[in-house]
């Protein structure tokens with residue numbers, strides 16, 4: 001299944017960021033038409049309710065615009081010697097049949113399909129993102145006019161839902177709130193979303209939704225990009241990690257104390273470090289930090305290890321992300337330190353690793369010079385398991401005319 005890209009949801013990202021992001025709502029009719037199979041669905045929702053392990057805090061039921069106390073759809077179960085609250089699926093169904101809306105928070109915690117939906121948002125906005133599923137019975141009010149504190153991307157998956165969205169106010173406080181019909185004029189968007197439609201609602205924008213004649217399921221990806229204050233705090237935090245800011249000051253009150261002089265000195269030093277900062281690489285670091293927050297950039301280690309074990313002799317490999325220190329040679333073996341491990345490898349293997357320092361690639365069969373192919377392959381797999389080597393994505397060199405690795409290109 002092809003992964004979703006941010007573009008699938010918002011169209012041209014340059015246009016989105018210039019004209020819509022944090023500014024005004026965006027409706028993209030049919031953006032995901034025919035591509036909904038990979039998303040959380042009604043059937044998956046039944047499956048996870050049946051697992052009986054969902055903590056009730058993930059579920060919310062609202063009826064007539066009010067939250068239903070969780071006691072109405074939970075039961076107490078024994079877990080070992082302790083008692084725990086668990087969701088009672090039958091009661092959830094009962095509340096739904098009688099007009100309740102069921103909301104499932106942080107669906108990406110339990111469903112890989114929700115994780116797939118979340119990833120392009122976490123990547124493009126360099127922040128964590130939460131997938132919330134809303135399932136509304138036919139002909140209910142759903143949600144009356146309100147504003148959320150986060151940006152929301154709505155994806156209609158099953159049934160239809162009628163939305164009204166009002167203009168994004170110029171001044172927003174970043175809070176939640178509700179509105180009476182008199183407070184709002186005419187909506188700027190009034191639309192019945194169908195499966196595959198996408199709607200972007202910036203934070204603080206009034207909106208309301210109601211289901212029509214059939215059950216409606218929509219997913220909403222909520223994102224809260226970091227504000228300037230969060231980014232600058234992060235930059236300063238990284239700078240003051242330096243040993244120069246490590247000491248314990250004695251802070252005494254008064255205008256002319258040693259503490260004031262010491263603080264002046266440290267502020268001066270911080271100012272100097274800020275002035276010397278390489279802004280382009282700091283921006284890159286902040287993006288990486290944002291993507292890695294709360295697992296937004298989680299590795300798939302089992303999948304990676306399985307791929308290493310099936311690595312073919314023709315696969316091109318290069319140095320991986322794990323740094324290697326190559327030590328001294330003794331009796332034909334060279335000491336290596338990588339990822340907290342101490343190894344001793346044949347000198348030729350250490351030489352082969354050094355040769356890849358410049359970003360070169362080599363086929364797995366030829367990595368270890370002068371030994372049979374199977375032994376070279378085995379050395380490559382061993383080093384790839386600990387992240388010292390990695391396969392270059394794409395077909396092996398020679399498989400097609402345009403598959404020449406970049407490094408080979410450079411050597412021409």
Ligand SMILES: [Fe+2]
Pocket residue numbers: 143146147148207
């Ligand atoms: Fe909302």
